[in-house]
Amino acid sequence: MAELAKAHAKALMPSFGDGKEDQHLIEALTQEITGLIKRSEKKLQRLSAAGPSEDSNVRKNVQRSLATDLQNLSMELRKKQSTYLKRLRQQKEGQDGVDLEMNLNGSRSKMEDDDLDNMVFTEHQMAKLKKSEAFTAEREKEIQQVVESVNELAQIMKDLSVLVIDQGTIVDRIDYNIQSVATTVEEGLKQLEKAERTQKKGGMVMCATVLIIMCFIMLVLLILKEIFF
């Protein structure tokens, strides 16, 4: 994140060069951070889906705390991006204005010269105009990309907000959480007991006992048959 901040600052500084490398660096960093956040989010989701166990409460709470941290981080990233965007836009307009002014001044000061010079300067003007147009188009593209990543992050934030606890509500109370744990554990126990009872009452045990008794009877009959015959 700190790297991204530095890259933003550098790109915003007015420079003589094209500034293309800076743009690439910013893009790369932004992509990296967004990717990291997305991966963390996926891992977080996987954490919850990993089945119930004793640990499940611990897992849920870990999830909650990490989700809060992630949300804070992504908000920070978006804020930084939006400020960068704003300043970029200001700069672009400023530069355009400056360019145009320069052009106007140039044309006005050169108007007094003779026609030959005029034609040359007009071409010069055209070249300048074309260059600034291309520059504007590029800046526009960059802004578009930044806006896209902002939207992506907004989406992630919405997903995360489901996991995060709302402060000050009943869900944020320790005793409420303990109670719900207690009731779920009790419910689980009840279900287990019920299952045990149905199993015991169930036909399987009866059948097995009857069969064993039958086996014994048959065995006894067999022995008796052997003895008497």
Next chain:
Amino acid sequence: MSLVTAVRDYINRMLQDISGMKVLILDSHTVSTVSVAYSQSELLQKEVFLVELVDSISKSKESMSHLKAVFFLRPTSENIQRLRRQLASPRFGEYHLFFSNLLKDTQIHNLADSDEQEVVQQVQEFYADFVAIDPYHFTLNVPSNHLYMLPAVVDPPSLQNFCDRVVDGIAAVFLALKRRPIIRYQRTSDIAKRIAQETAKLMYQQESGLFDFRRTEVSPLLLVIDRRDDPLTPLLNQWTYQAMVHELIGIQDNKVDLRSTGKFPKDQQEVVLSSEQDAFFKANMYENFGDIGMNIKRLVDEFQQIAKSNQNIQTIEDMAKFVDNYPEYKKMQGNVSKHVTLVTEMSKIVEERKLMLVSQTEQELACNGGQVAAFEAVTNLLNNESICDIDRLRLVMLYALRYEKESPVQLMQLFTKLASRSAKYKPGLVQFLLKQAGVDKRTGDLYGNRDFLNIARNMARGLKGVENVYTQHQPLLFQTVESITKGRMRDVDYPYVGNHFQQGRPQEVVIFIVGGTTYEESRSVALQNASNSGIRFILGGSVVLNSKRFLKDLEEAQRMARPSTTVL
């Protein structure tokens, strides 16, 4: 320093030095203490990923040695037993034991003996043995509160338990504030005297080293008084927000359970009313019902404005702004719907039970004179079919408390009428109340008609007229607080324990009401604290009463007292 900050301080100290994933284990009392001062999200920030109760934890067998266990328990013998069993077969990696009050040496020895595997890393005492529901109001949530009404001969061991619990709670408050007080008590109450003397013994003799704090110029004051000196306040219906919610619905540890009053969506079945976490509640908890209605309307309007602006999302910037503000918006929505639900519920109850009518008569009975008019009003209301039993009972009790000597015949008429009208009425309850808290038993001047100064004051107030008929009543505590502020508490009525004495006014005062406090009294204390008189008051009680709880205590006490009276 407020009590809530003290408790939070203790919890922070418990958790700060232990790194890694932790599990916090509480017992049924400390869970209340911790829940009102600390939220789940704050615990998560401190890496406490599991919270359990000490009784349920022994049932599970799974070992979680990657977690460090932080125990915060009251040092009772049952808890020590459970701990010993835990230590014999430890489930967690490390054990850090914290107790909310003083441990006896034998208990420490027992624990050390059971710690065969040496998993215990530290044992400390952090004195948070009370529930700090508001910054200057605490309660002890004593389970069998009615014992204070019974003479000691009825059930000596239970009464001793009650006194021990109260003394422990008061001691913890002073240890948390790091002060040792001068103690005064109400002369006419045996239980107040007993508690005051036992507290003095603890602080000045048994544990005098522990309580030997830096002496300030003027020692703080502990005043122990009895609920029965002011039986009027718990019986009255309330019209200020916090008190009204407790009276009509019921607040327990700053939580309101709405499930009993009707069907609600899942997230509104239980709500939290905490002045620390809810700014709107903090601003409105002492306002009366009419003003609350207006303020809630304003809140709803604000919220609707924001909701409308959220709907015009047209550019990407708007979208970004919306997502930015979404958590705030959601929180506000929850808060607004919580308060709207509460006020709607209360309005419904007021409508059903005709409380405007009933409360007007109650306030007349409590504040103004006129026995004949009062008798008529009470009779009319008793005849009114739509008044429910509990309100009828309260009206008769209020009449009896005020006019018990003036016209016995009419009083008997009211008793018979009440018995005939209310099917569930336990006969003799009003007489029992009079025996406990009648005019002969009370020290304070409950109705302002004992000395001429008070009578004159009342007449002046009557002539001036009142701002609001429903909130005329001032609890007796207000007068007590005033007399402390002016340094004019009479030694005859409120003697000192032993050879204590205090010259001048104290800077800090803790008032403990044996039998329970009410939210009306805590409002009185809070407003007094806000008025910058230079003295800080803290109020505490064994429970927080509303009329239902007070009547239940009376019934329980009456039930227990009956066999002994027949013996005599």
